[in-house]
Amino acid sequence: MSKTPKIIYTLTDEAPALATYSLLPIIDAFTDSAGVEVETRDISLAARVLAQFPDILSDEQRVSDDLAELGQLAKTPEANIIKLPNISASGPQLKATIKELQSQGYPLPDYPEEPKNDEEASVKARYDKAKGSAVNPVLREGNSDRRAPKSVKNYARKYPHRMGEWSADSKSHVAHMSEGDFYGSEQSAVMEKAGTLKIELQQKDGTNVVLKEGLAVQAGEVIDAASMSSRRLRSFIDSQISDAKESGVLFSLHLKATMMKVSDPIMFGIVVEEFYKEVLEKHADVLKSAGFNPNSGIGDLYSAIEKLPSDQQEAIKGDVEALYQTRPAMAMVNSHKGITNLHVPSDVIIDASMPAMIRDSGKMWNANDELQDAKAVIPDRCYATIYQAVIEDCKQHGAFDPTTMGSVPNVGLMAQKAEEYGSHDKTFQMPADGTVVVTDDSGQTVFSHTVEAGDIWRMCQTKDAPIQDWVKLAVTRARDSGAPALFWLDANRAHDAQLIKKVETYLKDHDTAGLDIRILAPVDAMKVSLERIRKGEDTISVTGNVLRDYLTDLFPIMELGTSAKMLSIVPLMNGGGLFETGAGGSAPKHVQQFLEENHLRWDSLGEFLALAASLEHLGSTFGNARATLLAKALDEANGQFLDSNKSPSRKVGELDNRGSHFYLALYWAEALAAQDQDAEMKTLFARLAETLKANEAAIVDELNSVQGQSVDIQGYFRPSGELASQAMRPSKTLNDALAMVAKG
Numbered sequence: 017m018s019k020t021p022k023i024i025y026t027l028t029d030e031a032p033a034l035a036t037y038s039l040l041p042i043i044d045a046f047t048d049s050a051g052v053e054v055e056t057r058d059i060s061l062a063a064r065v066l067a068q069f070p071d072i073l074s075d076e077q078r079v080s081d082d083l084a085e086l087g088q089l090a091k092t093p094e095a096n097i098i099k100l101p102n103i104s105a106s107g108p109q110l111k112a113t114i115k116e117l118q119s120q121g122y123p124l125p126d127y128p129e130e131p132k133n134d135e136e137a138s139v140k141a142r143y144d145k146a147k148g149s150a151v152n153p154v155l156r157e158g159n160s161d162r163r164a165p166k167s168v169k170n171y172a173r174k175y176p177h178r179m180g181e182w183s184a185d186s187k188s189h190v191a192h193m194s195e196g197d198f199y200g201s202e203q204s205a206v207m208e209k210a211g212t213l214k215i216e217l218q219q220k221d222g223t224n225v226v227l228k229e230g231l232a233v234q235a236g237e238v239i240d241a242a243s244m245s246s247r248r249l250r251s252f253i254d255s256q257i258s259d260a261k262e263s264g265v266l267f268s269l270h271l272k273a274t275m276m277k278v279s280d281p282i283m284f285g286i287v288v289e290e291f292y293k294e295v296l297e298k299h300a301d302v303l304k305s306a307g308f309n310p311n312s313g314i315g316d317l318y319s320a321i322e323k324l325p326s327d328q329q330e331a332i333k334g335d336v337e338a339l340y341q342t343r344p345a346m347a348m349v350n351s352h353k354g355i356t357n358l359h360v361p362s363d364v365i366i367d368a369s370m371p372a373m374i375r376d377s378g379k380m381w382n383a384n385d386e387l388q389d390a391k392a393v394i395p396d397r398c399y400a401t402i403y404q405a406v407i408e409d410c411k412q413h414g415a416f417d418p419t420t421m422g423s424v425p426n427v428g429l430m431a432q433k434a435e436e437y438g439s440h441d442k443t444f445q446m447p448a449d450g451t452v453v454v455t456d457d458s459g460q461t462v463f464s465h466t467v468e469a470g471d472i473w474r475m476c477q478t479k480d481a482p483i484q485d486w487v488k489l490a491v492t493r494a495r496d497s498g499a500p501a502l503f504w505l506d507a508n509r510a511h512d513a514q515l516i517k518k519v520e521t522y523l524k525d526h527d528t529a530g531l532d533i534r535i536l537a538p539v540d541a542m543k544v545s546l547e548r549i550r551k552g553e554d555t556i557s558v559t560g561n562v563l564r565d566y567l568t569d570l571f572p573i574m575e576l577g578t579s580a581k582m583l584s585i586v587p588l589m590n591g592g593g594l595f596e597t598g599a600g601g602s603a604p605k606h607v608q609q610f611l612e613e614n615h616l617r618w619d620s621l622g623e624f625l626a627l628a629a630s631l632e633h634l635g636s637t638f639g640n641a642r643a644t645l646l647a648k649a650l651d652e653a654n655g656q657f658l659d660s661n662k663s664p665s666r667k668v669g670e671l672d673n674r675g676s677h678f679y680l681a682l683y684w685a686e687a688l689a690a691q692d693q694d695a696e697m698k699t700l701f702a703r704l705a706e707t708l709k710a711n712e713a714a715i716v717d718e719l720n721s722v723q724g725q726s727v728d729i730q731g732y733f734r735p736s737g738e739l740a741s742q743a744m745r746p747s748k749t750l751n752d753a754l755a756m757v758a759k760g
């Protein structure tokens with residue numbers, strides 16, 4: 017490979033972006049000495065929004081489209097990208113970002129919710145590019161390998177996190193539909209040859225609407241289509257609202273309105289409409305003219321009515337309060353501020369929200385700030401049933417024990433926008449009753465679904481090469497770890513039935529002698545994995561894209577307390593490496609705490625692990641001995657970091673993210689000082705290690721003593737870099753020590 021060794025470190029949002037102000041200078045100091053270049057690219061939500069409007073921004077305001085550049089890079093063998101979590105924006109978050117940027121002097125147009133002309137439609141389309149999960153599917157040009165390294169598992173055993181106790185008579189449960197959902201309606205086919213498809217709605221009145229045409233498909237590609245009945249979803253939700261009220265459990269809804277940016281906000285909106293039905297119907301005209309959008313949550317009602325005369329506002333608010341008396345209690349996101357589960361579609365995101373409920377004894381927070389049994393509404397059956405299996409297991413056997421439990425790592429199919437990931441431009445809400453028909457180039461019908469106005473219809477594509485790569489990765493992980501590998505595939509689901517055939521075929525390409533590889537329906541795979549995990553045994557989950565997402569929060573949160581401690585690698589299909597930092601998100605609650613009391617509880621272990629893997633990859637692909645040396649030393653430092661328990665505390669005044677970075681620097685420098693492979697590096701880092709060690713107390717004091725006050729960094733989505741850097745680097749002693757190495 018001819019190009020210079022280079023790591024791209026991504027600048028993102030919220031807590032990981034704040035942490036980067038402190039960690040990146042440390043990384044720079046260490047990599048500079050090794051001749052390893054670390055460059056940054058800004059893929060934050062704000063930067064992605066700005067990148068859409070080069071034509072209206074001034075020269076100083078214009079930003080490059082770094083995401084598009086990295087998307088191209090990910091397809092090349094020299095790619096080495098460290099990807100931190102970013103906001104997958106819901107509608108309200110996107111609007112808040114636009115508002116903040118406007119207030120900072122960027123002349124951006126408002127978000128046109130309902131475009132009235134071509135100009136507004138084009139503005140909306142540009143903004144929608146930055147909406148939802150707009151980053152990960154672009155960069156994930158490979159399948160996913162997420163696991164807890166041994167050192168992390170040992171750490172969890174030595175310093176177990178708190179797990180809430182379970183009672184056998186817990187009333188918590190998962191509620192899902194039994195008909196009319198995606199699961200029940202899925203149809204699937206494998207394309208025999210490459211070509212194009214057309215999606216059309218043949219309306220009952222005889223007119224046809226082309227929803228999409230010229231949709232390219234490859235030979236061997238698995239395609240599927242399914243629909244969600246709006247009518248059945250509504251009646252299901254109504255029955256669950258009544259049931260929650262009768263049985264005295266909290267009503268809560270768990271969707272992925274961020275990643276599934278087209279289908280799930282519509283489902284979220286339907287639940288909001290049913291829950292608040294009387295009020296929304298009573299004030300329908302006023303709310304419509306005020307611009308209220310149920311898909312944005314009931315929080316949007318409160319923002320929308322601000323424009324109304326105060327007596328009208330009070331009448332609506334009063335009716336909402338009165339309605340709550342007749343409804344079941346709702347799970348709260350923040351009981352102090354009255355923020356419920358239906359406030360904003362991005363507050364409760366299923367991958368993190370269900371594990372948190374399971375970790376907290378199967379309970380969620382009520383309006384009195386107490387934990388209470390809950391009904392977790394997960395409408396579609398494709399993946400809902402696995403959570404009920406965990407709940408039943410906990411009711412029967414009690415909470416999991418982090419000091420003894422085994423592990424469930426994951427090998428996930430996601431490359432080239434596999435499965436639901438690539439469905440957004442093929443998801444439609446039906447304007448009228450009719451039949452959605454998908455036809456191929458010869459006019460043959462591939463799929464046909466009868467639909468009603470309001471239904472959601474969506475199509476997914478899964479290319480063959482990623483499936484082959486996924487099977488290979490599963491076999492490799494099974495061989496390397498010695499653990500059984502279970503493919504979580506449901507023969508009763510049309511898409512999974514196709515995958516089962518492919519998995520069976522492609523497994524024959526590999527030497528699987530002596531390996532325990534099985535294909536099980538998700539509920540059965542969950543039961544086997546749980547039985548084994550309680551015995552301290554590990555089981556690899558080999559799953560499609562959505563279960564990858566769900567399981568890589570679920571198991572780490574139970575095993576390690578957080579999915580932030582995961583090693584999360586994406587071996588890119590063209591030979592490069594994408595190193596994700598843990599499996600969690602950008603932790604908005606951490607930012608709240610930081611702004612209020614200057615304490616950042618964000619754990620950067622995911623970044624440390626990703627950096628070690630990235631340096632190792634760089635060392636081996638470019639034959640760069642110093643990168644390999646840095647990787648090895650960082651690996652040792654990570655072990656030492658865990659062993660000494662220098663993870664950030666949750667409490668103000670104690671070691672936080674910044675302090676944890678100091679210890680990482682100290683241990684990394686000590687590991688480099690202890691090696692004898694490279695004398696120059698040894699001398700340089702021995703000096704740093706000595707300085708850091710000698711000033712340990714002073715540095716920790718400088719980092720901790722600033723805490724307890726609020727901080728203003730002049731922006732949430734695009735804060736002032738200077739102020740954020742000052743806030744995140746308050747120790748002059750540490751900064752001076754790092755400058756000493758950076759200068760050599």
Ligand SMILES: NC(=O)C1=CN([C@@H]2O[C@H](COP(=O)(O)OP(=O)(O)OC[C@H]3O[C@@H](n4cnc5c(N)ncnc54)[C@H](OP(=O)(O)O)[C@@H]3O)[C@@H](O)[C@H]2O)C=CC1
Nearest residue numbers: 101102103104274365368578580600601602603605618619
């Ligand atoms: N890879 C990506 O780009 C991903 C992005 N996201 C995005 O992240 C945002 C937030 O999503 P959300 O569902 O709240 O999930 P998060 O994983 O961001 O947060 C949920 C909770 O997990 C804990 N947590 C997560 N990361 C860390 C960490 N590094 N250190 C310590 N604790 C951590 C925190 O618990 P506690 O509050 O108890 O400290 C946090 O409140 C959304 O915008 C979502 O779209 C989500 C997942 C992946």
Ligand SMILES: O=C(O)CCC(=O)C(=O)O
Nearest residue numbers: 104149152274275565599
């Ligand atoms: O892309 C997203 O919106 C979230 C991704 C995610 O949660 C994951 O990959 O675990």
Ligand SMILES: [Mg+2]
Nearest residue numbers: 367565569599
């Ligand atoms: Mg996830």
